[in-house]
Amino acid sequence: MTKSLFQPVIVGAGPAGVRAAQTLVAHGVRPVVLDEAPRAGGQIYRRPPAHFQRSAQNLYGFEAQRAQALHGAFDSLKSQVDYRPDSLVWNVQGAQLDVLHGPTQTTHSLPYRQLIVATGATDRVLPIPGWTLPGVYALGGAQVALKYQGCAIGQRVVFMGTGPLLYLVAYQYAKAGVAVAAVLDTAHFSDQLAALPAMLTQPAVLAKGLYFLSWLRAHGVGVHTGVRPLRVLGETRVQAVAWHDGQQERRLDCDAIGFGYALRSETQLADLLGCRFIFVQHQRAHLPERDAAGRSSVAGVYLAGDGAGIMGADAAEWAGERAALALLADHGVAVAAARAQMLEKRLKRLQTFRSGLERAFPFPRAWAAQVPDELVVCRCENITAGELRRTVQATGADEINRLKALSRVGMGRCQGRSCGVAAAEILAHATNKPVEQVGRLRGQAPIKPIPIHLLHAPAAERQA
């Protein structure tokens, strides 16, 4: 084994990717770190452009120390890793990644033998009519606007959906001086009570959640639980939101809405790598299979962080380190077995808490049955719930890729990132099948849009 030939590639520089890189460096290995963003940190610890001035305390609140520790760890590694920011992995073929460099709009191929996939997550969205209006943003997107750009998505904002992020983002907006018109949670208070025992396994995290909630209430923000979002109203931008409170329809004026239902894993790269997927019931998603250490079903490919299943930022750090240790051990490098075991134990222990979160903020299973035919499911190509239902009726399609071929849902620029969850739920409901039986959207290259001339560039040029 010569060390110079041993250069693992890490995709993603969020909590998982950074800790994976740090672990490899600590064992004398110099990894390549590819990250689509211009600065490391991922989404939850996303860093604003370098000359912005807010303090870490202001940007990350309770998580300031964690964010600073992660940023500091990566900054201290810079001379020991081959760090390539602004680099989108858009394809994999053979043992080569195709990488688009954003600022120069050039693409090149990068060979790899070992790969740690830490691609993170985006908001899980269940749309309602009107969600395409300017002023409606994903919940995480609303947070990005504030954290990364110092901007609010509106002057009178409603936060809607469910999940811990709902209260966090509402709190961050209110703290920044933005009027939060209401928080509309589809979960019932009884869900949260029932989840309490599991949530108490991470008392500090639970305490933070309760703090946000009580702070919002103390500052006069209306928090409504057990709601069913109905529609966003407005002609050319958001003017109001309507929901059902269990008894009657209600309506509130606002000029922006941030909404989401927890997170969904970014799994396209794992898919293109040929990783085997399984349906994970409590996440209601098809996810790449991995062992407790993060090994995928493909030799040399390791999975860590929210991209392999939603476990949150702390778990991502542990999983990134654990996956790197597995990669090293598989390559014959001596690693501390006790440390590896401890990380696995921590990750396992966190699962109780995560299942508590799923209980406290449950996926609204009735959504597909309730949305009207006129709902635009696919933002890219403007395909409605009615079109999906009629396609199922007319053709008997009962598998998501078949429905995609027939209706074009999931075929637009987002490749199903925005609409995939919703389309699968509608298909499952229309065919009267459990959602795990309607399949999963297959990943396709390019994972994200790239300039078309690059697809046909001669190999030599692509190597540039």
Added chain:
Amino acid sequence: MDTWQPLLHRVAESDRAAVPFTLDGQAVSALEGDTVLTAVLTQCGQLRRNEFSGEARAGFCMMGACQDCWVQAANGERFRACSTFISAGMDLTTGGALA
């Protein structure tokens, strides 16, 4: 009518150098470190029109996933607005009603 009302509102980090650019033919100004999305939506209410419905769009995910924020430059070049920084002299179009 309300197309030229901004959608995004600055609440912090306003002490930055100005970056002049052109938006639907008008000379406007952003701040250094703004994304194209921020630069445009602190001026007006949309980034583009959807190719199928013709309706105004202003992005959605803000993190490079949904691809609903592609903005066209006057010369035909396209930028994903949430992940491209504004630079001086950019000449952008939104498909908005001209003021």
